[in-house]
Amino acid sequence: MTQSSKQTPLPPGYRLAEYTIVRQLSVGGFSIVYLALDDDDRKFAIKEYLPRNLAARHPNGEVTVPLELDRDAFNLGLKCFFEEGRVLSAIAHPTVVRVSNFFRANHTVYMVMEYAEGRSLARELELVGGQMQERQVRKWFAALLSGLREVHSQRLLHLDIKPANIYLRRNGVPLLLDFGAARQTLSRTDKHFAAMYTPGFAAPEQYDKDQPLGPWTDIYAIGACLYVCMGGDVPPGAKARLAGDTLVPAAKAFRHQYSRELTELCDRCLALRSDDRPTTVLEVQKSLQQEVYSDPLRETAGEGNRLVGWIKGLTGGRHGKGTE
Structure with a gap:
């Protein structure tokens, strides 16, 4: 099992382009999301392409693919991840997470998104x-x-x-x-x-x-x-x-x-x-x-009224008093 099974995150303080990693926000089978600050101390969420079954983290922060047989799959995911970032960066809608930047580094791709409070x-x-x-x-x-x-x-x-x-x-x-x-x-x-x-x-x-x-x-x-x-x-x-x-x-x-x-x-x-x-x-x-x-x-009240009417019909309208 490779180191990638643990999906080792970038450490706090790590410089990534013009951003500084603050901490990890979440991790999934496909990526790690970090809270980061830019040089003006604005908050962003940065998603790193790091598929756990294909890639490993080198001590210097770079992402590697240990098995050459996994290279094509890794590159396909990388291409799709990059395309996703490209499309989302062109969408400006209040209910869709805004992608403000996406770039290559550490032999992988990073997607910079708005960080929302809530x-x-x-x-x-x-x-x-x-x-x-x-x-x-x-x-x-x-x-x-x-x-x-x-x-x-x-x-x-x-x-x-x-x-x-x-x-x-x-x-x-x-x-x-x-x-x-x-x-x-x-x-x-x-x-x-x-x-x-x-x-x-x-x-x-x-x-x-x-x-x-x-x-x-x-x-x-x-x-x-x-x-x-x-x-x-x-x-x-x-x-x-x-x-x-x-x-x-x-x-x-x-x-x-x-x-x-x-x-x-x-x-x-x-x-x-x-x-x-x-x-x-x-x-x-x-x-x-x-x-x-x-x-x-x-x-529901209508259903109850229909039920009462059905019961009355069965009892001849005697309201449950029985037959004489």
Whole structure:
């Protein structure tokens, strides 16, 4: 096992171009993210391409590929990572993480992104007890999808949308982080990366390299996020659902807490067949932006009234007094 299995981070104080590393923020199978300061003491998040199964850290900070057989896979991921940074740097949208710079150093690539103050949607869910108000769900996801539409218009997919990758700024504006398009490219071409997706949020086609990926793939993940925000557990992995679907539909699980329109939208997004999902992110966004939608409490009361009427019919209107 190489040193890369530990993904040794750059140390605090390390100079990287015009930036100084402060500390590590996060690490994944594909990269390390650091908090850094530029020469004017402005904060940035810097993502370093460092796939743990392919690369190792040399003591001088440089990234090496110990096995020559892994060189092509490493270079492919590097190319995709660089292209992702190039596309994101051209997108200026308040709900998409802004890439201000990307450069080569240490025989790898670095992506310099805005550093936002706030917390993840996953943490927000913990703080509110695992269930969010419908009004807030609609507001945040409609805003988020506006940015995702911009991403899709640039022919880039996210491919790893989940509550941990949705950040809530202190001003309440959501932010889409940590794109997984380059990771997914590697997972489809190299055996080392066969599991580089998030079960429960990854669409069925992400498990099958013969199936095309597209906006519908991100839409599945949005559906999973909506399901979790309404109080549900993370859906079973798509492979398990294909073998025998045990997911309780949102329209059934949450019909007493959320509108019929929202729960049915969630179920459509989570359809196993991509053709059964909404066609575009715009379609999902418009549904979330509806200002008039059904009241689950009123519908529940209606169900109760129908039940009372049914019981009265059985008892001949005697209100449970029995026959004479």
